[in-house]
Amino acid sequence: MSLSPAIRIARTAAQRSTSLLHAIQYTHPPNCPCHSNPNHHHAPAVFGEARRRLAMPVDYSRQKDYAFEMAASSIRFGPGSTKEVGMDMTNMGARRVCVVTDSNVAKLNAMKQTIEGLETEGIEYTIYDKCRVEPKDSSIKDAIAFAKPYQPDAFIAVGGGSVIDTAKLMNLYTCYPDADFLDFVNAPLGKGLPISKKLLPLVAIPTTAGTGSETTGTAIFDLVEKRAKTGIAHRNLKPTLGICDPLNTRTMPGAVHASSGLDVLCHSLESWTAIPYYERTPRPTNPINRPAYQGANPISDIFSLQALKSTVKYLPRAAKDPEDHEAQSEMLLAATLAGVGFGNAGVHLCHGMSYPISGQNPGYKHSGYQIETPIIPHGVSVAVTSPAVFRFTGASNPDRHLAAAECFGVDISNVKKESAGEVLGEALADFLVKLGDQPRGLKPLGFTKDHIDGLVEGTLPQRRVLMLAPNLSEEVNQEREQLRGLFEEALEY
Missing domain, CATH: 3.40.50.1970 (Rossmann fold)
Structure with a gap:
């Protein structure tokens, strides 16, 4: 019987943790397999390679990190x-x-x-x-x-x-x-x-x-x-x-349930698909400088994937029925699980792009929020770009993106890996539409093509999250063009 991508990845994560314990026993590191390969680039490797990497001796000449830390309240x-x-x-x-x-x-x-x-x-x-x-x-x-x-x-x-x-x-x-x-x-x-x-x-x-x-x-x-x-x-x-x-x-209005839940959705998806911790640079010279957002790791994976599954199952119920206390309770638990996941792995493009979306609000006021001033709720600002983002990141790790799509109920048995991003992007768009009362892109928020340059420039300073984004260029002009393309695609879906 074949195993689903989610099960395979979870099993691999457990094996990687064991391999990591063995890795520290080596004392004579060989040449770094990344730097000795002229075709290597800094996009994250498919996670199926993680076990092989962690079983290798640590190469102390590398600039990438070799450890992750778990911290949660x-x-x-x-x-x-x-x-x-x-x-x-x-x-x-x-x-x-x-x-x-x-x-x-x-x-x-x-x-x-x-x-x-x-x-x-x-x-x-x-x-x-x-x-x-x-x-x-x-x-x-x-x-x-x-x-x-x-x-x-x-x-x-x-x-x-x-x-x-x-x-x-x-x-x-x-x-x-x-x-x-x-x-x-x-x-x-x-x-x-x-x-x-x-x-x-x-x-x-x-x-x-x-x-x-x-x-x-x-x-x-x-x-x-x-x-x-x-x-x-x-x-x-x-x-x-x-x-x-x-x-x-239980006192949250339906609109707040929905927008808050969308934050959980993106927390879990972004931490699940972030670059792995051993691809992050620079390695800290002192552990006090190791960032809270470190990249995907075997422990954060467990929390992120479970939070995603719970959100897909319970958010539509919690948003539509204020008396569905089971769904509300499960969403609170999902939010906490996702917090442990992204609090250690980090988030990437949806959140990085959301900050200027909220900060440069043209005047949009989300229905269901009892405040007088214009507001784009945080969950809305992160989710509105998500179909475009995960189409873009899909090639970085098709197995992870397909495992995520499977959480939305997609039959991935015959999906080609090169289609992973497209499949997850479509699953997300469909989920958001069915959730109801969500803006279908940046245009309903009041943004036009004339706003894109400002949105891009507002995203570029978000280094702490952009450094964890798969497929994003390290060259600033190319990165700027990639972000511009993502904002253009996110104008409507």
């Missing part, structure tokens, strides 16, 4: 678990807590449960409830200015990814009170300095099922002056604990 999952957060603060030794939320979530049961838990334990607290959906550098700075003089000994974030990301940065700059704001911001927009010390305890209580921010060391915001989204990424930024309570996502 501790996770507690279960309905009603929010009420335990006061006891968690006591267990962590916290007596003065800054609770971070937004004006809408402040009225919900998740906040009520949090405050009751703190008061039961006799813990002093203050509430910052001015977090902005899709935060800007100005809103982040306002939150930091609130936290610094209060001098908390712990933070609790109650809300979606925007709230959790804001709390991460409040924590960071409270612990580094003299730092310039751009010191830790991802290069080249900021200095990209590593976070060299442990931060205060942070408990994240997500009220949406999408970002996976409760598991990761990443915080994203708009840098308005540069008209681009950027962020800060480091393992020390991740929450101490994520409390994933399915009861807290």
Whole structure:
């Protein structure tokens, strides 16, 4: 009986992990097989070669990395678990807590449960409830200015990814009170300095099922002056604990369920198809400089593929039926699984291209979001380019793209490998159309061909994710043309 690509890859991942343990026993490395091959290029090899590569001795003359690290927050999952957060603060030794939320979530049961838990334990607290959906550098700075003089000994974030990301940065700059704001911001927009010390305890209580921010060391915001989204990424930024309570996502409107779920979809697909960790350059001179986003690896693969399967199965149900609590719970779990996957493997083109899409919004306001200002929800901005992106990346690793297409229910038994990208792109487009109420390309968001140059220039600085993109050129002019082609193709589907 033949095995599906997903099973073959999962089995290969397990074999690669075993091979890696054997690889460290070698002491006399041979010539590097990549640099000794004049036909080698830096596009990722088919993952079927991974076992052979990892079984080889380490070549210490290489500039590519040879290791990956796994880091994720501790996770507690279960309905009603929010009420335990006061006891968690006591267990962590916290007596003065800054609770971070937004004006809408402040009225919900998740906040009520949090405050009751703190008061039961006799813990002093203050509430910052001015977090902005899709935060800007100005809103982040306002939150930091609130936290610094209060001098908390712990933070609790109650809300979606925007709230959790804001709390991460409040924590960071409270612990580094003299730092310039751009010191830790991802290069080249900021200095990209590593976070060299442990931060205060942070408990994240997500009220949406999408970002996976409760598991990761990443915080994203708009840098308005540069008209681009950027962020800060480091393992020390991740929450101490994520409390994933399915009861807290029941208040999400259908539109928020859909857009949040699309973020999970792209997290899982991008981390599953990112270049492998051993193709990433440069190798860090010190492990503290090894990035959080490292490339696909045998452990992240397990989380990413399961998150993809769950999202395809449960997102349509969660978006269409507000009473389908099973689907909502499964999507919260999928978001957390995807967070562990992409938080260590990284994302690539969909996210890199999404940042200028959100930052250069011509005026689009997504239905179902209870805010007055124009907004392209993050999940929408990443998914809108996905059919074009995965057509483009398909040739880098046909087996992976076919395994992903199979998760959408595609019969891949007779599909040629050279068609892998096209097949996955079509499966994605079909899924998005059937999900309903989703813009079918950039045109419905208000973008035209005249906007493409600005979108390309807004994507180019996103080096931390673009470096993980399969098939993307390392030569900037060619990379610019590839991105232009992707944006043109993404105008409509």
